[in-house]
Every structure is written in C-alpha cells, then in structure tokens.
Amino acid sequence: MALDSPAWPHDIPNQRVDRSTQATIRPFCLEIDYEVSLTELTLTQDLRGLIGTLPGADRSLWLARYAEVTGPLNAKGFLITCDERPLSLSVQGYDLSIEEHPRYTFRFQAPLPERGALTIHDTNYTSSEGTSRLAVRARGGAWVQGDDLPPNVEEIAIRPVWQLDDAEERRTRFERVTFRSLGQTGPEKDTPRSDASSGTSSNAPGPPGAATSTSSGRLSKLLDGVTRGSWLWFSLVAAALGAIHAIQPGHGKTLVTAVALGSQSRFYDPALLGLATTLAHTSSVLLLAAILWWTGASQVATIHQHLLRVAGFVIAAGGFWRVGRHLGGWGEGEHADSVTTPAPVDALSPASLVGLGIAGGLVPCWDAVGLLVLCAAIGRLAAGVFLVVSFGVGMACVLVAVGIAAGWLKSALRLSVQARGWESRLGLASGVMLAGIGLVFFLG
Template sequence: MRRPHLLLLVFALLPSSARAHDIPNARVDRSIQIHLRPGRLTADYEVSLSELTLTRDLRDLIGALPDGDRRDWLERYGQETALLNAKGLLISVDGRPLPLQARGFDLKTEEHPQYTFHFAVAIPPRGRLKVQDTNFVSSEGTSRLALRGEEGVVLRGDLLPADVQLISVQPLWLMSDLEERRSKQAELDYHTATHVAPTKAEPTPIVPSDRVRKPVVSVKPERTAPSRGSDRLSRLLDRSSGFSLLGLTLIAFGLGAAHAIQPGHGKTLVAATVVAERGSWLRGTLLALVTTATHTGSVLLVALGLWLTRSSRYELIHSTLTMIAGFVIAAIGFWRLGRHLGGYGEHDEDPVPLTSSSGGHRNIVGLGVVGGLVPCWDAVALILLAEAVGQLRIGVVLLVAFGLGMAAVLIAVGWMAARCRQFFTRFDRDARVEHWVGVAGSLVLCVMGVYLLGSP
C-alpha cells in the first residue's frame, strides 16, 4: 500500500504549467486619446513599459541616473521623454504640420510604470486632420488610437472609436494591416457645426524637460514595505522606504523564500533527486546550496551581459538557458532510470553502486548547476537598476539575501523529501519499495527535463 502513496507524493511535486520566472519584455504599450474642440486639439498619450526597459532607455538618454530614490528617476524619465513623445506624435491640418506642446504628465506605479502625457495644439475651425504616431517604432507593444469631437466639432471620414477604452488590446501579430494602421494613424475631415467661441487658453510654450509639470505619483508617501508586483525587488532601492540596510536585507530574504515557494524554482529538482539518489538531507542541502549559488551567479552574469551588449532579447536568453537545463536534467533522469530498471544499485553487492561517493556528488553538483541556470528576472532587474542608480553594492547584498531565502526553502524541501523516503522504506526488507522509489524519482527528473525542453 505504501508504493502508490509514495508515487503520488513524488508526482505531486511535478512542475506546474506556470512559468517559473516572469520574463521582462522590452515592448512599450501605447494608448492615444485625441480630443477635438473648437480651435484646440488635446491628446492624452499613455505609455506603459517595464521598469527594466525604462531604466535602459533613460540611461541611453542621460547617462547615469539621478542620485535619489526610485521615484526620482521614474519622474526623470517622464521629464526627458515628454517632449520626445510630443515630437513623435505628428499632427497636421490640410498638410500643414502643427507641433504639439507638452503640458505635463501623470504617473502611476502599480505593477509597472504607466505615464499619461498631456499634449495640446491650436487648430483652425475646419480642415483635414491627419494624426500619426511615430514613437517606439521598433517596439512590439500594443497601440490604440481613439478620436473624439466635442463641443460642436463634427468628424467625417476615417472614423475611429471615440473612446480608447472601447478598443480591445491586441498584439501586432494578430492584427490585419488595416487594423495595425488604424492603431497608429488616422485621417479625417472636421468642422464646427455651431459657432462656439473658443475658450482663451493660457499660452503653452514648449518648455525644457526639467520644467515639465511635476507628475502626480500614485505611490503613497507613507513608509511601507515593498508591495507585490513584478518590480517589488527594485523597490528595495527606494531610499524613501525608511528601512535600514539590515531591514532591507531581511525583506529580501523573505522575498527570496516567497519566490522559492512559487511553482518551479528547484523544489521538484531537490525532492526528486533526494528520492532517486537514496540521498540524505545532507545531499539535499548540498543540492539546494549549489542551485542557489548557480542561480545567483546566473543573475549576475546575465545582468552583466545585458549591460555590456545593451541587448533586450530576454525571451531568447530565457529560452536558451531553459533548454540547456532541460536537456541535462532529462539526460541524467533517463540515465538513472535505466540503471534502476537494469537492477544496478539495489543491493550492496552491485558492481557500481548507484550512489557512489564520487558519482553521487558529481550528479548532485551537475543537477544543482543546471537547476539554477535560469535566472530570476526580478533579480536581474534589481542588479541593473542598482548599477544605474549607483547602489550596486547594496544591490548585490540584497541579491545574496534573496538567494539565501531561496536556499532556506530548498533545504527544507530536501529535508522533508529525505524524511518521507525514510518513512516509506523503513520496513522494506526485500528492497522493493526502495527500487520503486528510485524509479519514481528518476521518472520525475525525466518528466521535468522534457517539460523544460518543451516550455520555451
């Protein structure tokens, strides 16, 4: 009766279908809401991007980031790009270009930064209007464009939805050529149906980037711990959080433990290896430490590579490392499965013990290296952001604490797997349960490796 229960226990640890690591994207999503009023056009230009992409773009614009907390350089990005986005959103009436004037921006920072830039320009009472967004042409992000006539302005021609919220968000590869064009440009006639005296507005000269209206940030000013979200690690770099270095280190340790509890992240590898190797909790501890050390080193190497090459091909890096790890894990799993089914290692008189000292430790180290090969992209972003704001030493300290939190969870998993194995094999006089436990653990390694090979 013990054999089915043990198999269920081991296979319950199989990796879930969810990604173990959220991959950052280099895309920029835009939503453009145009308002036409008598004598005036205004545009609300919304930009949504990852913090890692934001940091890389800001470094290209100004070099070193400002010496301040996280909100300082989030605000600086809006100041630097407001005029650039206004220049890239082309407005013309009857073929005459009308340069937009930047009026300011609002900033929200929930799961990722989201800017809403406010532009305006004076327009004649009637004419043929053309709108074209030429910003972020190399980005694979989504784009939406809506145009609304208000206060007596009538539109005719290539009509778009009046409200950008009515437009569904679609990736570019799902759009037809017409849909893609309409997401970035429009051309139509307009006129004012009834005479409405335009409200005299204050002059809106183009201002230097450091004088663009200060954004309204949605982050509460109180001193709170970093909240959930893809950027939670980077929020540890915010000096306004009010935590000491020790406090930030403890928070990073807790985030590492919470990160390891999520699907994937080495728990299956540790448990399956302890079961398949007839390992003790000490071997599980060794595997956990090697996995964590490799994971930390992988984060540093990937961050260094991205910094040196200025590459944004995160998906390719992730897929390549995942396939390498999957191939090695599957190869070791099938090799061990063959030895178990071939009868090696079931008795003391076997010529090549399955858990010989040298071979066993080589397997442990090898599995630990490939198990930690795929980096946590939150941690990669932490290192890149820390370097950008001049806090690299603090970033490395937080990364090490993050890794130790992961190691604590993996060590606990290895200890529990070893205890379960001892419990189920305690009264196994003829070594049958021992045999099938090894087979089950090897099968888990096989399935895990094949899954990783197919997941990219």
C-alpha cells in the first residue's frame, strides 16, 4: 500500500466517526488494529475532498480506494514513542465489513526493542464526533504493565465522546505502558496474523471488495448489480426495500392512519396523502443529495434536526386545528340543542392533504441521500436516481395500503349500529394523533 500522503493526522470535523484501537505488544513488535466506522455519505464526501471523483468506478472500488488513501493518513496520526524516541507505523493491510455502515479495520505495525516505555497517542479525528476506545495487551511472550483497563477493546464499554470528561476522553486516545519481551530473539516478519481480531491473514489489501461482507438489506448494495443484471429485477428489489423501509416505525404510516380515521375523510384521502408523502420524501432525497454534492458538505445531523422541526410544526398545527374544531363543535351542540354528538369537522381539502404529505415526507432517508452522492462521485448518477425512485414506489404502495385499510376499518365501524357513536370520537382521535406526531417530530 505505497501511497504518498501528507504528514498530518486524518480528521473529519463535526461528523460521526466511531473508532477503536487495539494495540498488541509482541516480542520486538507493536501491532495496532484500528477500527473506523462511518456512514457512506461521510465516507464519500471525505474521499471527494481527498482525491476528487472517480468516474467509471463501482461502489466496491470506491470503498477500497478510501482505505488506500486514509490508511497511511491514519497511521501518521498515531504518535508512537519508545523511551522518548519516535516510531513510525507501517500499513500492513485492512479488512472491510459493511453492516449498517462501512467498518474498516486497518492493521499497522512498528518494530520494538526488547524492553522500554511505550507511549501511544491517537491524534486522528480530534474534531469528529462518535465513540472512541483504546486497549493495550501483550501476546506471544511479551509482558506489559501500566494499563488498568481491560486488555481487549471489546471489553470496554462503548460511550459517545461527549459523555466523557476530559480525562476519560484522553484515555480513549492516549496510553503509556512499560513492556518487556520474554524468551524471544526477534520479530517474525511478513507472517500472517493469527488473532481473531486481525480478520483476514493477508498482509496487503486485496482487490476491490476483498474481505468484504455486505448486508442484503441495504439499498446501496444494489448499485453494483444494476448495470450487470436486469433493470426490471433491480427496480423490483429496490421497491421491496422501500416497502420494508416504510413498514419500519415512523415513515408516515401513523400520519396516513390518522387522516383516514377522520370523521369526514373521503375514501381517496389516504391514497392522496400517501402519494404526497412519498413524493415529498423522494424529492427531499434528490434535492438534499444535489445540495450536498455541490457544496461538499455533510452536516446531516443539523439538517435533519431542522427538517424535523419544520415537519413537526406543520403536522402538529394541523392536528391541534382538528382537535379544536371537534371540541368546539361538541360544545356548540351541547349548548344549542342538547345534542351530544359533536358537529362534524370539515374534511381536509386536497391542498391541505398535500401540505401534510409534504411535511410528513420532508425528512429523507439518509442512506438514499448517501447513495446518490456516491453515484455522482463514481459517474453512475442515473443508476442511483433509478434505485431511489423505485425505492419510493415501494414506500408509496405500503402507505396507500395502510390508508386504505384504515379507511375500510372506519367504514366497517360506520355500518355497525353499536359503533356509530364512536365515529366522531375517531375524528377527535385523528386530531390527537396528528398533534402527537407533530410534537414528537418538533421536540426531536
């Protein structure tokens, strides 16, 4: 992995980067497994800033290129000294796994004397957010003293950096120990690593996609197959993923149900709201991806919070309006002619439904945004837009189906003599549900 790189640590300001450092002291050798996990959107924007775009590439090559570029930067970000003499880490390879987000494990190595005082200081990602852990252990006939935390990084609790005080945060990046080699004559060079933490046994990075496992539930995984297989097949798979995405908590189902249960809702109201929500959701993905691409920004947390508050305000306002109309109608009925049934609340106009749908779909799926930015970086924007639109079709099918089911339930209750008294209460419940959804969004 020979690559010229500047002599400064790697950093991604104000972005979440989870990292853990497992330092292993062996006879005459220091090994470091440096795990870095980040979103594909953050990864794409970071690599664009380092090398620009990579037209004609595929996703696996882009992910491999990121490791090749950032591996040496991360190695230079470790300030290692032994008896006050600096040591340089060499990059031995990396492993890549993709679950919710890409997770790299870089393997670094440096020679050690027979004994000494060792200092490890990770200066990478100093202005990034996320979690950080550091552990030091001895293996293969080496002895280490001075570390009072568990020797294996997996045994250290994962806590966000902002929850740590200054001393605890420093401990996730800095450690000083004394060590000694016992009964060994020298390091074994260029031999495969045998610890489970080292992943694959190769000492150099493999071809693009090597040592990589991906989750079948990720939209971005479809990108590599679109140009190799049937576009119809991959559109169906993307639509299925969109349907699964819509089934998960949130994503507009409660909003559609609340409108469908309104006392004066029409049979097509849920369908119109579901379509408006999906269209707004897909449009927000396309628009935000374009903004992030042209600005080079990746401040998704701040954007997400602002969008949530705007959407929450609009939805809560609509909900409180409906509650007020119901309660007002109830009061008027009781004083005017002692009728206990509340006055009906006017059905939402199509424009109001579209407005609610826009508010409900304002917050995008950030994985889809990241996919579009990645597609633009590797020159496959058309494939990305195709997948995102197919994804939205799947979402629309679920939301419309939920709305129709809720409307059918209300119609069934309306036909029941015993349940007729509940119809107006369903309308009130509809307003309360809308107000509750909006408040949850607004308060974050």
